[in-house]
Amino acid sequence: MNLRRLKYFVKIVDIGSLTQAAEVLHIAQPALSQQVATLENELDQQLLIRTKRGVTPTDAGKILYAHARTILRQCEQAQKAVINAGQTLSGQVSIGLAPGTAASSLTMPLLQTVRDRLPDVLVYLHENSGASLNEKVINGQLDMAVLYDRAPTAGITSTPLMKEELYLVGATDSPGLTVDLADVAQMNLFLPRDYSAVRKRVDEAFSLRRLSARIIGEIESIATLTAAISSQMGVTVLPESAARALVSSTPAWMARINSPSLNLPLSLNVSSRLPLSPSAQAVKDILLSLVSKPAVEDRELMLVS
Template sequence: MELRHLRYFLAVAEEGQFTRAAARLHIQQPPLSQQIQELEQELGFALFMRQPRGVVLTAPGETFAARARSVLLELDNAVVHARRVAQGQIGTVRVALTSSAAFHPLTPTAIRNFRNMYPEVAIEMNEVNAAEIIEMMLNGRADAAILRKPVETPTGLRFELLTEERMLLVLPVGHRLVSSRAVPLKQLANESFIFVRRPGAPGMYADFIRACQSKGFEPNVVEEVPRMVTAINLVAAGGGVSLVPASMHRYHQESVRYCRVTGDQAFHAPLHLVTRHDLQSPAASHFREALLTFVHQHPYRE
């Protein structure tokens, strides 16, 4: 039994006549009659009672017609659903992001814009460090990622700059340098620094460390933590000082102060979108396109 047999059968059942059914199906009447006879032989019972002016369904024919309509409707729905998946109208996009990337106002705004464009695409978000993000992307456990500086840039992944922002020094309330609007780099020589662990964010502090070395001192890193939020919490508790992207300056404002660092260069934190070159998911492709378009139309300003 083939799907065409079901369509032929239902056309005859709905038209009540082989001639009209054949015209509707754009085939000749004799082949249509032959197809129905073959279907009846396969089923082992009559589908129609022949009458002078047409045909009517038998009792088993009526039962079979109801199920046949259900089968074809389900098939049509499956085709529509699959087509929408192929077009990226429905599906799931798995997004991995670092905590500092999640704090940047561009991230939730751009993702909300994508949700408005594709309301039937689900977004699964997972907050991990940069090293884990690269592993997830390479293993196919994430479709897209937003991070600062990657641990590595494997050839299978695409890294696209979304924006850059200034890095700010984080000081506990009451620190001797709090009154400064901008702190000269060389005044930080004796400070105790709290950084995010470099295996998780290896590139975030590289420029700063090199700048310190150029001024004749090595920054004293007393603790490395898994998240920038943790670093700010430790600064608030008097554990040292840190540097974070400017977009995090609203966090813990009652306990810490944020200020710029002056020196031979400004320290910046980039924000990257990471996707695979061989994107298989149409929804993931739309996610990338939507974010890049949004960033182009709404550039971030510090």
């Protein structure tokens, strides 16, 4: 294998088409097909399945794709590290953010601080679900990600940032400043899908109390969730930062859940296999320094001990 063939292979899988990949790579399609054939012969494995709709990787191709992205990422970082030795930090640093987390309150301070201290560094912010963000960190598509993370993940190193309490949010019949979980069980609930950290924590709490949740809809979009709450059809459970954002944008109330109280740990995740570039490490240090401040967006953060 050589780096050029790995680069070609990754691009083909990313695009899902030999023809389009050939155009992007500025290489004739027969020549690109020959490069793939050579790679398959070297590994003695079929790597791509060709269909009328394009190409998809085989199981062996998926394994090679993950390794190839890691190899190419490491080569790119090595090249940048050598070129930038003794020079001003520069380049792109990619950060994943789970929507509806306290991380959203860090974005503007982070961008401003990076601009002031590292003017040649470009920060790329990507929002997605926690599971997807971890996958992108592992395969090198993201340098780091900020998300709710309750369980260790292979290939990931997590740094605890803070804990966020979970709140009940609704638009009618406010229960007061706090609400018992048993009372929540009597309400119509809008919750995210069962792979989200919030949903897993809520399901766990209900199970431990031997309660059943009355779920009437599963909603991922904050905009759709806001509309659903405004309709007064039901209530939802959100981390404090997301709850405050929703309440500020629509006539609604928020009540902290107790008996038991529920919280989620927010973590900064990086790959345990891929070293951060000097620029990415500098941005990570800035992000951690912002979290360590006593307040973000005029709100106290509970740091994990």
